[in-house]
Amino acid sequence: MTAPRPSLSALEQHTPFAARHIGPGPGDRAKMLAQAGFGSLDELTAAAVPEAIRTDGPLRLPEARDEAAVLAELRSLAARNTVLHPMIGLGYHGTFTPPVIQRNVLENPAWYTAYTPYQPEISQGRLEALLTFQTVVADLTGLPTAGASLLDEATAAAEAMALSRRVAKGRGPVFLVDADCLPQTVAVVRTRAEPTGVEVRVADLSGGIPEDAAERGIFGVLLQYPGASGAVRDPRPVVERAHELGAVVTVAADLLALTLLTPPGELGADIAVGTSQRFGVPLGFGGPHAGYLSVRAAYARNLPGRLVGVSRDAAGRPAYRLALQTREQHIRREKATSNICTAQVLLAVIAAMYAVYHGPSGLAAIARRTHRYAALLAAGLREGGAEVVHGAWFDTLTVRVPARAAAVVAAAREAGINLRLTDADHVGIACDETTTRDRIAAVWRAFGVPGTDDLDALDVRTPDALPPALLREDAYLTHPVFHEHRSETAMLRYLRRLADRDYALDRGMIPLGSCTMKLNATAEMAAITWPEFAGLHPFAPADQAAGYLELIRELEQRLAEITGYDAVSLQPNAGSQGELAGLLAVRAYHRANGRPQRTVCLIPSSAHGTNAASAVMAGMRVVVVATGANGDVDAEDLRAKIAAHADELAVLMVTYPSTHGVFEEDIAGICAAVHEAGGQVYVDGANLNALVGLARPGRFGADVSHLNLHKTFCIPHGGGGPGVGPVAVRAHLAPYLPGHPLQPAAGPEGGGTGPVAAAPWGSAGILPISWAYLRLMGAEGLRTATQVAVLAANYVARRLEPHYPVLYTGPGGLVAHECVIDVRPLTRATGVTIEDVAKRLIDYGFHAPTMSFPVAGTLMIEPTESEDLAELDRFCDAMIAIRAEIDRVGAGEWPREDNPLVNAPHTAAQLTGEWTHPYSRREAVHPAGVAPESKYWPPVRRIDGAYGDRNLVCSCPPVADYAAD
Ligand SMILES: *Cc1c(COP(=O)(O)O)cnc(C)c1O
Numbered sequence: 001m002t003a004p005r006p007s008l009s010a011l012e013q014h015t016p017f018a019a020r021h022i023g024p025g026p027g028d029r030a031k032m033l034a035q036a037g038f039g040s041l042d043e044l045t046a047a048a049v050p051e052a053i054r055t056d057g058p059l060r061l062p063e064a065r066d067e068a069a070v071l072a073e074l075r076s077l078a079a080r081n082t083v084l085h086p087m088i089g090l091g092y093h094g095t096f097t098p099p100v101i102q103r104n105v106l107e108n109p110a111w112y113t114a115y116t117p118y119q120p121e122i123s124q125g126r127l128e129a130l131l132t133f134q135t136v137v138a139d140l141t142g143l144p145t146a147g148a149s150l151l152d153e154a155t156a157a158a159e160a161m162a163l164s165r166r167v168a169k170g171r172g173p174v175f176l177v178d179a180d181c182l183p184q185t186v187a188v189v190r191t192r193a194e195p196t197g198v199e200v201r202v203a204d205l206s207g208g209i210p211e212d213a214a215e216r217g218i219f220g221v222l223l224q225y226p227g228a229s230g231a232v233r234d235p236r237p238v239v240e241r242a243h244e245l246g247a248v249v250t251v252a253a254d255l256l257a258l259t260l261l262t263p264p265g266e267l268g269a270d271i272a273v274g275t276s277q278r279f280g281v282p283l284g285f286g287g288p289h290a291g292y293l294s295v296r297a298a299y300a301r302n303l304p305g306r307l308v309g310v311s312r313d314a315a316g317r318p319a320y321r322l323a324l325q326t327r328e329q330h331i332r333r334e335k336a337t338s339n340i341c342t343a344q345v346l347l348a349v350i351a352a353m354y355a356v357y358h359g360p361s362g363l364a365a366i367a368r369r370t371h372r373y374a375a376l377l378a379a380g381l382r383e384g385g386a387e388v389v390h391g392a393w394f395d396t397l398t399v400r401v402p403a404r405a406a407a408v409v410a411a412a413r414e415a416g417i418n419l420r421l422t423d424a425d426h427v428g429i430a431c432d433e434t435t436t437r438d439r440i441a442a443v444w445r446a447f448g449v450p451g452t453d454d455l456d457a458l459d460v461r462t463p464d465a466l467p468p469a470l471l472r473e474d475a476y477l478t479h480p481v482f483h484e485h486r487s488e489t490a491m492l493r494y495l496r497r498l499a500d501r502d503y504a505l506d507r508g509m510i511p512l513g514s515c516t517m518k519l520n521a522t523a524e525m526a527a528i529t530w531p532e533f534a535g536l537h538p539f540a541p542a543d544q545a546a547g548y549l550e551l552i553r554e555l556e557q558r559l560a561e562i563t564g565y566d567a568v569s570l571q572p573n574a575g576s577q578g579e580l581a582g583l584l585a586v587r588a589y590h591r592a593n594g595r596p597q598r599t600v601c602l603i604p605s606s607a608h609g610t611n612a613a614s615a616v617m618a619g620m621r622v623v624v625v626a627t628g629a630n631g632d633v634d635a636e637d638l639r640a641k642i643a644a645h646a647d648e649l650a651v652l653m654v655t656y657p658s659t660h661g662v663f664e665e666d667i668a669g670i671c672a673a674v675h676e677a678g679g680q681v682y683v684d685g686a687n688l689n690a691l692v693g694l695a696r697p698g699r700f701g702a703d704v705s706h707l708n709l710h711k712t713f714c715i716p717h718g719g720g721g722p723g724v725g726p727v728a729v730r731a732h733l734a735p736y737l738p739g740h741p742l743q744p745a746a747g748p749e750g751g752g753t754g755p756v757a758a759a760p761w762g763s764a765g766i767l768p769i770s771w772a773y774l775r776l777m778g779a780e781g782l783r784t785a786t787q788v789a790v791l792a793a794n795y796v797a798r799r800l801e802p803h804y805p806v807l808y809t810g811p812g813g814l815v816a817h818e819c820v821i822d823v824r825p826l827t828r829a830t831g832v833t834i835e836d837v838a839k840r841l842i843d844y845g846f847h848a849p850t851m852s853f854p855v856a857g858t859l860m861i862e863p864t865e866s867e868d869l870a871e872l873d874r875f876c877d878a879m880i881a882i883r884a885e886i887d888r889v890g891a892g893e894w895p896r897e898d899n900p901l902v903n904a905p906h907t908a909a910q911l912t913g914e915w916t917h918p919y920s921r922r923e924a925v926h927p928a929g930v931a932p933e934s935k936y937w938p939p940v941r942r943i944d945g946a947y948g949d950r951n952l953v954c955s956c957p958p959v960a961d962y963a964a965d
Pocket of ligand 1: 577610686708
């Protein structure tokens with residue numbers, strides 16, 4: 001007897017995507033629920049999530065669809081974007097992503113699913129790539145110390161302003177900005193200046209520094225090189241005068257231009273900032289791209305953001321790691337001068353590899369070709385009677401066509417080219433790597449000039465338009481890395497070699513608390529490199545971005561539904577920037593209501609460092625609220641602080657569930673108390689993975705939150721960025737969301753507060769990822785994902801509890817979506833530290849959990865819903881085995897200074913030398929549960945961080961250093 005044939009409609013039921021996204025299937029879930037002591041997911045969440053905050057009904061989201069259907073929907077959205085050739089300029093340029101880099105970095109999970117390289121032993125590949133990025137920036141800008149990326153050019157300029165204010169001798173309030181700076185940079189600088197009492201003065205500095213500004217007192221100057229208009233001016237007179245006045249000079253410079261022009265460092269600049277977008281990074285309607293910042297040697301220790309340095313490992317061999325880690329600004333909380341945390345690692349890697357691929361001569365050739373096209377374009381325009389405004393330029397022209405600018409721009413658009421409509425009388429045209437002879441001819445036609453068919457003859461008779469006094473003469477990018485990987489075979493293998501050194505989600509679990517390292521599904525990633533999404537200029541006319549605008553509107557609406565807020569802005573390009581935008585909205589709201597004195601921001605001591613740093617940047621005064629023994633906000637202290645600051649209270653900033661991984665029972669009461677005192681409530685939404693579909697912050701009392709799309713909503717971490725940190729608000733704060741000077745549609749009616757990112761919708765290019773996640777999961781899938789995330793954390797907590805104390809629990813002894821385990825008692829008893837445990841996990845094939853946050857000496861574990869039971873068990877088994885190893889140290893079986901924990905991680909190279917340890921080679925590298933055939937080998941031994949901080953090396957070291965031993 002054969003079984004009855006299933007019906008066609010039964011066969012048409014595809015496996016729902018949620019079953020792919022969520023690791024544990026029904027069988028696994030049943031086992032995990034049994035371990036946690038519950039009969040169903042609903043039972044568990046009913047016990048874990050406080051009744052008072054639970055949502056009433058299902059989320060109103062469109063029905064989930066399968067991968068094929070969602071990809072088809074994305075295709076039709078993409079088809080509604082029109083990609084014209086982008087000659088708008090303004091800091092965004094056409095570029096050709098070398099396919100070997102696109103496929104093997106941008107589209108390769110070995111790169112994009114990695115975490116920030118806080119565990120350097122398992123991050124050597126991306127650390128080397130970032131060091132290469134720093135070398136590119138340092139060499140091209142002529143300033144020796146460059147950070148490992150900032151969020152974009154405009155925020156980098158704002159960071160430079162803050163840095164200048166700290167280090168300048170000139171104590172005046174003025175930050176002087178040249179009128180030829182990029183308009184979005186000026187706008188972001190203004191946003192960031194206002195709350196901190198900086199006066200931004202925008203002036204035409206081509207004639208020098210205005211005397212009245214000098215008299216008022218200038219601490220910093222910002223120049224653009226070349227300017228937004230395309231003009232290349234010699235900055236030296238301004239630099240010299242600024243230095244006389246005690247001001248620090250920042251030059252925002254175009255990296256491609258710097259292959260031909262004298263670098264800012266050589267012209268006396270103290271700081272250089274900019275973007276590396278045109279080094280092979282797709283436009284993506286505005287981002288993500290890696291901003292850069294480099295400084296003279298004296299300011300190396302004042303850099304915002306992350307800095308990669310060279311140190312040495314336990315064998316004395318060179319190894320990379322994040323230098324001066326506590327200098328990561330946000331870690332210093334209210335003493336921080338920058339809130340930057342997530343940056344743009346993946347994009348910095350792409351830019352660095354673009355430089356490796358082309359080498360200095362290739363880059364210079366691209367720059368020269370770009371310049372020649374601009375020169376010939378100008379020659380043809382001039383011969384045809386048009387007025388090219390400037391005498392010297394690199395790639396961008398400003399052309400004067402009285403009253404005809406709109407007509408010219410329209411004619412170019414007809415020919416498939418976007419030009420910049422500067423004003424009624426001026427058109428901007430930017431050439432780039434992708435410019436061709438045909439496009440030059442099309443631009444001539446749009447201007448109504450004859451041009452020439454014989455471009456080669458025009459070439460012969462047209463001189464360069466680079467100022468002779470500013471031609472670059474020194475050698476740059478001389479390190480062998482920029483010369484050795486010219487063939488695609490060599491490049492492919494170099495990329496593979498780097499990727500192989502790193503541990504990312506494509507190898508195993510990364511149980512980092514607060515970071516939500518969940519699945520980044522391939523179907524979610526697919527659309528970001530489609531040309532219709534990747535090729536759009538951020539200032540392209542809105543009618544060319546209909547697909548993007550629809551996707552953005554839908555994503556905003558769906559995030560509003562999920563969070564219970566009324567309005568969402570997708571502009572902030574990291575969580576930290578969402579925090580700032582949210583706090584600026586609170587500030588603007590109080591001011592609009594006649595309460596400018598409300599500037600106190602209450603923050604629990606357990607908060608993420610960015611919270612306090614953002615509050616200071618938003619002009620607020622941080623008052624710390626104590627944490628009770630159970631990990632909750634200390635209610636009594638909170639009430640006392642509210643009372644003490646009642647008239648000045650601006651906002652309470654809390655993370656929910658708390659950074660201790662607990663659903664606090666009384667969150668609604670806390671919100672009410674703050675409101676009663678006239679304050680606002682900010683809920684840091686980085687932990688939304690514990691709430692989606694179960695509770696909505698906008699409905700349980702909060703006024704504003706930021707979300708991290710690179711945590712809860714599946715944008716991969718990229719090894720430390722990109723991110724998207726949307727800010728979500730209730731209606732009364734909606735008028736104060738960020739706007740944008742070049743794209744009013746990106747902000748609320750009335751314009752909102754100033755922009756917090758260079759591009760109108762921030763990192764629009766990666767929004768298809770989160771859009772796809774929501775579309776694939778639907779309301780039911782999202783809710784189940786949250787429930788399984790909570791289940792997984794409780795399962796891990798239960799399994800580890802007999803071996804390590806679980807520090808905090810909420811209702812019913814349950815944790816939320818993560819758990820904190822305490823290693824301090826073991827450290828006291830045996831000398832084994834959390835660092836030893838973290839490094840030993842590498843030998844077992846794992847990335848360590850979050851270390852010492854929010855409590856020193858603890859590990860915070862967030863398994864997420866995406867890890868299946870086998871992987872959860874493999875992790876728990878490893879942690880339990882490590883506990884047994886700690887006990888052997890405690891029992892004196894292994895000496896404190898020579899055991900598998902203090903010596904971890906172990907490399908393959910170690911095995912071939914003399915073996916003097918009191919444990920075997922097998923115990924070292926193949927401890928229980930590690931399958932030899934799928935072993936991950938760290939490329940270096942434990943890295944000595946202190947050595948690297950004492951001997952700061954932040955660009956590619958000479959190869960000879962590696963020849964040792
Ligand atoms: C990750 C995180 C942030 C900061 O987000 P970034 O995108 O890294 O700037 C803020 N708060 C909490 C609780 C976080 O976990």
